Amino acid sequence: MTPEAFNAGEPVPVTSAGGTVTLVEGSTFCLSGTNGDIQPGTSQGLFFRDARLVSRWELRLDGQSPHPLSVISPEAFAAQFVLRRNPKPGQADSTLLLVRERLVGDGLRETITLRNLGRENTVATLTLHVDADFSDLFAVKEGRPAHGGADATVAGSELLLRDRSDGSRGLSVSATADPLAAPGVLNWRVVVPARGEWSTEIVVQPTVGNRRVRPQFDRGEEVEASGPARKIRAWRDVSTMIAADDPVLTQVLQRTESDLGALQIHDSSQDGRPFVAAGAPWFMTLFGRDSLLTAWMALPLDVGLALGTLETLAELQGKRVDPLTEEEPGRILHELRLGPDSDQVLGGSHYYGTVDASPLFVMLLAECWRWGAGETAVRALLPAADAALEWLERYGDRDGDGFVEYRRATDRGLLNQGWKDSFDGINDAAGRLATTPIALCEVQGYAYAAWLARAELADAFNDPATSARCRERAERLRERFAEAFWLPEQGWYAVALDGRKQPLDALTSNTAHCLWSGIATDEHAAVLIERLSRPEMDSGYGLRTLSSAMGAYNPMSYHNGSVWPHDTAIAVAGLLRYAHLPGAVDLAQRLATGLLDAAASFGGRLPELFCGFSRSEFSPPIPYPTSCSPQAWASAAPLLLVRSFLGLEPHVPQHRLVVRPHLPGQWGRVRLSDLRLGELTVHVEADHEVAKVRGLPEGWDLRLAG
Template identity: 75%
Template sequence: MTEAFNAGEPVSTFSPGGTVTLVEGGTFCLSDNTGDIRPGTAQGLFFRDARLMSRWELRLDGDVPHPLSVITPEAFVGRFVARRPPRAGQADSTLLVVRERLIGDGLRETVTLENLSAEATVVTLVLNVDADFQDLFAVKEGRAAQRDADTIVTGAELLLRDRHDGSRGLSVSASADPVVVPGMLSWHAVVPAKGRWSTEIVVQPTLADRRVKPLFHRGQQLESSGPARKIQAWRSASTAVRADDPVLSQVLRRTESDLGALQIHDPSRNGRPFVAAGAPWFMTLFGRDSLLTAWMALPLDVGLGTGTLQTLAELQGKRVDPLTEEEPGRILHELRMGPDNTRVLGGSQYYGSVDATPLFVMLLAECWRWGADEATIRSLLPAADAALSWITEYGDRDGDGFVEYRRATDRGLINQGWKDSFDGVNDAGGRIARAPIALCEVQAYVYAAWLARAELAEASDDTALAERCRANADQLRRRFAEAFWLPDKGWYAVALDGQKTPVDALTSNVAHCLWSGIATDEHAATIIKRLSGDDMDTGYGLRTLAASMGAYNPMSYHNGSVWPHDTAIAVAGLLRYSHLDGAIALAQRLATGLLDAAAAFGGRLPELYCGFARDRFSPPVPYPTSCSPQAWASAAPMLLVRAFLGLDPNVPRRTLTVKPNIPAQWGSLALTELRLGSATVDIHGSGDDANVTGLPGDWTLG
């Protein structure tokens, strides 16, 4: 998920005691475990791809409060519990400090001082505030230079404005009569014996001299705020998923919460939802990430899938532009709104992704099967056809039947598949592949896209189109087997390089070929054995690159780490070939390792973690710049649930297939109020048994 033009990995957000990330739509906040945003770090309050606040430090009588705990009941709420440092000569403190922070198109923080002593105490409370209005890219890459803001005090309000162009700003105001001077709000408070004192502080962004309306009000109860209502609406509309296994149950609750918080409802596009790729650096629409996340989340809500498709269709490429890599029919890689977009991306839209375009067509057909509105699906067919035209006219650069990529200028992403770091594609000896590159999983997605469009054509009685699409898929499958299979190794080449030479490293990419169905049974049987080896299976999930390969590094971004979404796709692929020896056993082992990792990370799967073997380091070693929450990592548990249930609906044809292979340690799974078009069903599964209730009488259960 590396952005365009990024020369290295993101700067670490780590601070002593850990970094706390809060996220709500296009707003996120990074702080330390006291709640402070420390200047000179990557911390801050971010809104629409720019850092607003770069300093937010609370001091009691000049001292940093001693942190006690951090509680995040929702992804957008943080409670920082601390105490005033003990007075000289005393072992304990009698003053409790609670900072309750809510974000959502702004920030609201309530600071409460609770005096546990039998006599009143006097406190000087100071909040140091500053802003730098830096572009998110500059902060992410560690090149955010000092940039002063213009500061104005108007009564009890502190106003800060970007001195560079004045287009961005913020206001800070508070209750309890603060003294406000440039860069600081302060209070001189007397807290009664056994009593409390509090102040409510509100940060409101401004864009183009207009104040952005926050998703909350002063004094409003948390449960009545916009972010709380949004997450409740998401939960009410989503399928309820329950599991006997306590770890899986915890992970699924976090999945629901994080996917709700990561959703952006763009008012300029009729409020249609899509999922931002992840916090802290990817809080925006990413074609590949948002499409795959929506696919994984289909059992929760098909509307997320259609919202993502509609948004991407509006942004679909229409012209040839080398700077942004836009081409007719191409699906967007990322959308940005920061102040440096023109310099960094060539504009707000960048198209340097080779896989988002076939994934778009795949998701469209999948939403149709899951019961999306027929009119919506029909309205998106021209976008699907434009995407397929891009595949044949631009994606297949040399007419060999495979989709390749090569960046259009020296500023674009070198690698444009999901392993998009500069060294993400290499051979068994560790040599980096040279462009143009045809990735194995991209051909697998294209195969699935042709079949998806064929199915949609058949539904419209367009037999000729269906036959052409199926013929294209069949031809691609044959050519893929001939060109990518490495019989002496027993796996597919990760890619063909610019000379059409197979890039022969063993990678997790081959598991995506199982997921799409492009692999033959003969090839799949051998791949299952290769993926089962210790050089691929860490015990906590599947490595991106086998430990036996030349470029292997368990601490790398793409060359030996474990990505939860990648392992979940592998599990779904294995279960697609469940009739082959070892497929179910490996799928269950990988899923168990993934959930054990989730337990170690507090129930929230991060973007990735290091690929050390479980018998060497347990719990798994975190990757220092990993996003968390991150969309497709958050959605991965839902793909596991769907895959182990063998859940495959086809609403237009009124069929529902449920063929469970649920791991014994999970106990039972239950999906209640699963909406399939006009039908609402409940599914209870355990082991290889399932019970479905509520299915209409004219449906077929398979």
């Protein structure tokens, strides 16, 4: 059988009629219904290291599904499912409450409590049906047939399930309160006293390589004392505290902090070095582009996350040419996978098919330097940055025209290798798909910023020759970009040059990234801002990925008219970079307000994307059915909004801090407490266009401007 192109299958929806609850902690996540059940035959499950372990987890009370009342999820890794016994025929009320308290972290723990609110003892029968299929994440994502399945056995009161295809993998399910165990089933028959309660604690423990994985929790341990809770507290202890008068912004920022903490994976082989996974459910792994951009956005919270991401990606940087994985010397990784089908799908656990991660790596390294990362750590990463720039020149620009292009190495690779990586994500105004090799407009901007970033680092480390070469390379690229990409009749940059070096004339959100990177001239930016402000691009809830006037526009598509929060946040950051131009601040404030209104409608958590229908047509916004949530760069997007509207630009090595606020009026005051800039801790407060800074020592250049 000929293998399909990597990641080419359409994701199956994870939502059901009753909705989906996602819990995540590092490389563990769980998808279930709002009653807590994992239904077989769906994409739900307990996942660990890119494979689904539990494919069925259904609880029955007296032979029936309990009636769900509420789900409470104070943190991304824990939830309480509150249910009741179905009322007796002819009655409206029930006197038996059932609470499922779930915690994930290298396994799963569920405490089931029955509370009798009646005045008589009650008899209850609880049955838990469990199964496993050990399917690869890709197979589950695309709805392909299940893996070989599991052999179920019983050892006393413990259920054991082992992968039929790989006997070294499995899981155990153990419980308190003396269940009666049979293959795939735990059963309890209990008497719950009047006004009393009964409970059992169930633990799912993975087995990998014939060794049981130790969960991040102990039996009987309070959630607050568990490993995931300790990890999130440690993250909060080192993170800047951000608060605002606006309750919506405050709620969104609180969810951002919780989700980014839960999405972090700590490399145990490197003293717990952190990096952030791209998002649940399908991308709980290291992604070059996603992890780098998320780390950039999260710099106001913690520079350490960005350094950990850079160091991890530097270790995995390409060393050789391998068409199957698209590895090339100096190329930064696209994604890392650990699932059982990785070799078949990716040609290995590493896949390198991305055109933008390499310049983003160099950009982030310089930004870490500005935000106070230690000189030793930055110097140690310079060889990786130089290798990434060499990749841009040698492999990224194969035809020597000065632009960075991509073309997949085999028919198994990603067809499109920018952030819009769906097969139809790049097209012209008529909707015709691009032919490769493709030079994306935003990637040229990233490359421009990367060359300038390396020049700045060269200046800092007394390397004038490298600085001059990189600045000359950046300026030449900027000039060539303006000539080849600007479409004067339309008033925007071409989304790309196709294989014939012809501009693709669709109006897309990609052009706003050219504002963020600074490659746009003021003359072009002034016109572009006006084009982006039109209702064809501004949905009312954020910037559309593709103008509604274009041939391929579909507000329910993945990349051709939807709204991606991280994309809108980058657009806002780009607009505020050109705040001196007419309309830039107004559009930035309008886009940010719409995006936060969307966040409020999604319970304070921005999803990966949502449909791009006009606000006047549908309000609140329409969810995209296979959107990831929580998703790293969507979760981090509000941080970029806050940083951009504050005009917060630190440069620790030069002892300079710039704050140029343009806060939306409804935000009121915004406060950053315990903002760490190298060895310093400062406090920043702003209201509209006025800012105050405390804690900055003498000798620093503080620039406050409206």
